[in-house]
Amino acid sequence: MGSRRAWLAAATALCVAAAGDMALAASVLSPGVPAAAAVVSYSAPVHPTHVAHPFDPPSTPYGPGHLGVDLAVLPGASVAAAADGVVAFAGAVAGRGLVVVTHADGVSTEYEPITPSVRAGDRVRRGEVIGTVLGSHRRCRPGRCLHWGAKRNGDYIDPMSLLHPLGPVRLLPWTT
């Protein structure tokens, strides 16, 4: 991917996320200051946290893969927001309940299949319940998996990597 395109996408996403947040907006507008300097703390959306199927990114943009982790749960398990943020989407996609939360560091997290208990636009805190597991996902038995996905500036990342940051997370410039 072109670095310029990635930067534009990141800047656009951050500008949208920064609406109403003067501190973050100021960092976006300051030349030379990484826009994603905000440090966000993450915790797993379900406890205990057992990975049933790991993150498996496709080797080609449209190849097979698994763009998140499946966490083993009991049917009806409560799902918590992994970090403070704003609900960007809460509803059904292809018959499955999905919640997407955007965070101040340019990361968005996705949770499915769940019955949402929040609405788009809601501010949520880390650990706040956003829904309960209901429905089927891939190889899991119905109600036994929460699919947890994460994107950083539009690219899927392993959400488990959010849980063990090696010090403050920094946004480094892409190189071509």
Ligand SMILES: [Zn+2]
């Ligand atoms: Zn999955």
